[in-house]
Amino acid sequence: MSIEMITTYATALCLFIGSGFILVGVIGLLKFNDPMTRLHAPTKVGTIGIGMLLLASIFHSFSLGDSSMHELLIMGFLFVTAPISANFIAKVSIHRKACETPPEPPRDDTWSTLNRPPHDEIVPDTLDSPPQGAPEKA
Amino acid sequence: MTNALGLMDIALIVTFVSLVTGQILSMIRLVLGPTPGDRILALDTMVINALGLVVVLGIHQGVQIYFEVSLLIAMLGFVSTVALARFILRGDIIE
Numbered sequence: 001m002s003i004e005m006i007t008t009y010a011t012a013l014c015l016f017i018g019s020g021f022i023l024v025g026v027i028g029l030l031k032f033n034d035p036m037t038r039l040h041a042p043t044k045v046g047t048i049g050i051g052m053l054l055l056a057s058i059f060h061s062f063s064l065g066d067s068s069m070h071e072l073l074i075m076g077f078l079f080v081t082a083p084i085s086a087n088f089i090a091k092v093s094i095h096r097k098a099c100e101t102p103p104e105p106p107r108d109d110t111w112s113t114l115n116r117p118p119h120d121e122i123v124p125d126t127l128d129s130p131p132q133g134a135p136e137k138a
Numbered sequence: 139m140t141n142a143l144g145l146m147d148i149a150l151i152v153t154f155v156s157l158v159t160g161q162i163l164s165m166i167r168l169v170l171g172p173t174p175g176d177r178i179l180a181l182d183t184m185v186i187n188a189l190g191l192v193v194v195l196g197i198h199q200g201v202q203i204y205f206e207v208s209l210l211i212a213m214l215g216f217v218s219t220v221a222l223a224r225f226i227l228r229g230d231i232i233e
Binding site for chain 2: 005008009011012013015016018019020022023025026027029030035038039042045046049050053054056057060061064066068070071073074077078081084085088089090091092093095096098
């Protein structure tokens with residue numbers, strides 16, 4: 001059992017796991033019936049699916065003899081940015097009233113993403129005139 | 139060793155097929171998607187699947203030159219997702 005054989009088997013195993021998670025995530029994206037529920041399925045594609053494919057790439061470079069670890073950079077970037085983009089998409093769903101409004105927080109009076117000053121309210125038929133009480137722009 | 143290489147070929151074919159299936163199903167959600175959030179999510183998933191396709195193509199050809207391509211795709215996908223979400227939230231990208 002040489003080192004090339006072990007890394008080749010590890011590459012094939014990582015590819016199988018990654019493709020399974022990608023299929024599950026995308027089927028969830030298509031089949032779920034609520035925007036907030038649909039939001040959580042493709043995160044498996046972004047983290048475990050692509051993470052396993054990048055791990056397979058690392059193992060494959062080991063089996064070829066020239067070891068390279070720089071796929072870890074892509075993995076770290078994806079793991080850092082996936083929650084940020086999911087947070088932005090959830091904010092879009094909340095603000096477009098595409099999902100149920102979250103329940104009132106126990107201590108504060110409103111959620112911070114729904115909290116905006118009154119002069120920032122955009123009323124559709126007063127878009128041409130400046131809103132009342134707006135602060136002077138410097 | 140031939141056993142391992144045969145399993146490796148099967149694994150590559152399975153991964154390519156599942157990634158292409160993922161692209162097709164995300165495109166169906168992109169066309170259907172009743173709300174703008176669903177469309178942004180489907181585009182984000184398509185970018186991530188394209189990144190996986192580039193990575194698996196690099197494994198298939200046994201070369202290292204696709205690393206920069208996949209890193210650039212990852213950065214562009216994140217920036218475009220945030221830009222689309224901000225445009226829908228605020229009506230403007232850079233205020």
